[in-house]
Amino acid sequence: MDKTSPLLPEIPSPAYICPFDQACSYLDAAAKELKLDQGVLEILSNPRKVVTVSIPVKRDSGEIQILAGHRVQHCNVLGPHKGGIRFHPAVTLREVSALAMLMTWKCALLGIPYGGAKGGIAINPKSYSINELERISRRYISELIKDIGPSVDIPAPDMGTSAREMAWMMDTYSVNIGHAVPGVVTGKPLSIGGSLGREMATGRGVMIIVREALKDKGKSLEGTRIAIQGFGNVGGAAAELLHQAGAKIIAVSTGSGGIFAENGLDIPQLKAYQKENNRKISGFSKTQPISNAELLTLPCDVLIPAALENQITQKNADRIQANIIAEAANGPVTLEANLSLEARGVTVLPDILSNAGGVVVSYLEWVQGLSYLFWDEEKVNGEMENLMVQAYRKVMQQSQERKISPRLAAYVLGVGRVAQALKDRGLYP
Ligand code: GLU
Numbered sequence: 001m002d003k004t005s006p007l008l009p010e011i012p013s014p015a016y017i018c019p020f021d022q023a024c025s026y027l028d029a030a031a032k033e034l035k036l037d038q039g040v041l042e043i044l045s046n047p048r049k050v051v052t053v054s055i056p057v058k059r060d061s062g063e064i065q066i067l068a069g070h071r072v073q074h075c076n077v078l079g080p081h082k083g084g085i086r087f088h089p090a091v092t093l094r095e096v097s098a099l100a101m102l103m104t105w106k107c108a109l110l111g112i113p114y115g116g117a118k119g120g121i122a123i124n125p126k127s128y129s130i131n132e133l134e135r136i137s138r139r140y141i142s143e144l145i146k147d148i149g150p151s152v153d154i155p156a157p158d159m160g161t162s163a164r165e166m167a168w169m170m171d172t173y174s175v176n177i178g179h180a181v182p183g184v185v186t187g188k189p190l191s192i193g194g195s196l197g198r199e200m201a202t203g204r205g206v207m208i209i210v211r212e213a214l215k216d217k218g219k220s221l222e223g224t225r226i227a228i229q230g231f232g233n234v235g236g237a238a239a240e241l242l243h244q245a246g247a248k249i250i251a252v253s254t255g256s257g258g259i260f261a262e263n264g265l266d267i268p269q270l271k272a273y274q275k276e277n278n279r280k281i282s283g284f285s286k287t288q289p290i291s292n293a294e295l296l297t298l299p300c301d302v303l304i305p306a307a308l309e310n311q312i313t314q315k316n317a318d319r320i321q322a323n324i325i326a327e328a329a330n331g332p333v334t335l336e337a338n339l340s341l342e343a344r345g346v347t348v349l350p351d352i353l354s355n356a357g358g359v360v361v362s363y364l365e366w367v368q369g370l371s372y373l374f375w376d377e378e379k380v381n382g383e384m385e386n387l388m389v390q391a392y393r394k395v396m397q398q399s400q401e402r403k404i405s406p407r408l409a410a411y412v413l414g415v416g417r418v419a420q421a422l423k424d425r426g427l428y429p
Pocket residue numbers: 082083084085154155156157158159186187355356358359360362363
């Protein structure tokens with residue numbers, strides 16, 4: 001299929017697995033199930049706004065480099081745009097557009113009043129100094145100043161960015177506006193209005209969804225064997241919380257490869273080791289090295305791809321041994337792989353559900369900021385857990401009632417809510 005939007009550049013080559021195409025295929029399937037009007041589908045198949053800005057950055061060497069900074073706003077029918085900003089070499093406008101669309105369905109599925117957005121710059125942040133990253137973050141946000149705001153579009157961390165970048169962005173926006181505007185970004189440091197629980201939120205959400213899925217199969221986290229691809233902000237937090245809950249994390253990985261331990265890894269010790277060894281996990285005691293590809297096909301109960309998209313494809317889907325896959329990354333399982341996994345009875349818990357914990361706590365951070373009332377961590381985690389469990393239950397109910405996969409059920413719920421709002425608001429003019 002070659003789905004194009006007039007707002008996006010051409011697909012670079014037929015061999016390219018286009019994430020925007022994939023996102024549109026899921027939307028098409030949900031639209032068919034919902035018997036959506038063709039016009040509504042056309043609206044939802046296109047981003048609302050696509051912005052690319054030039055970011056001239058002075059390197060520490062004095063040389064000037066020009067970077068392209070993207071922000072795609074998919075839909076604002078339910079509320080302000082919401083979504084992370086990614087610093088990663090694989091960023092393209094098509095990828096950012098797909099991720100913006102996923103954010104729309106994710107927010108709608110979780111019942112939080114936002115529309116989707118995503119931003120990105122194609123850089124490897126490790127190749128830039130802290131000062132350079134600050135200049136990049138500040139210039140990026142100042143170029144987008146008219147397109148963002150607490151009731152317009154609220155960025156957050158994503159791959160390669162964290163609370164540090166959010167603080168620079170909040171400061172840049174605030175200085176330009178003339179007063180502090182904490183609500184312009186979420187995932188901020190606590191000192192400037194961040195929320196307790198935000199840093200671990202995506203990982204905590206993954207843990208909750210896996211726990212609920214196991215419960216439905218009459219099992220618990222205790223002793224469950226889990227392999228996690230990725231050990232960063234999402235994979236690392238999920239590993240920690242799952243380990244705390246009694247699961248056996250048998251393998252984790254980073255971009256440069258993974259480690260495996262038949263009897264389970266001691267996650268707190270591994271975290272301490274990683275901190276001492278410049279973020280390396282290889283060489284951790286009593287483990288065997290393993291490649292990222294090998295990790296995916298390990299014998300285990302639950303597989304959590306928490307790194308990049310398109311990791312489980314037609315090429316390796318039939319070798320996956322887990323019964324449950326929880327997509328902690330965005331789009332780690334391709335459309336075709338998802339179909340063959342489902343046919344084999346593997347439960348694939350879709351990204352827009354599994355990794356929604358981050359944006360849910362972003363929402364709670366935004367609400368706390370707007371009400372000038374800050375909650376303790378227990379309250380934040382409790383509110384998040386309620387929203388996650390409710391969404392999980394609705395997805396599973398919809399999946400059973402319609403006899404469709406949990407992924408399609410999640411899309412049906414998310415897309416259905418947006419389509420209904422679009423219908424009720426009507427088309428202007
Ligand atoms: N980047 C995260 C996501 O993809 C969080 C977005 C947010 O908090 O707005 O869901």
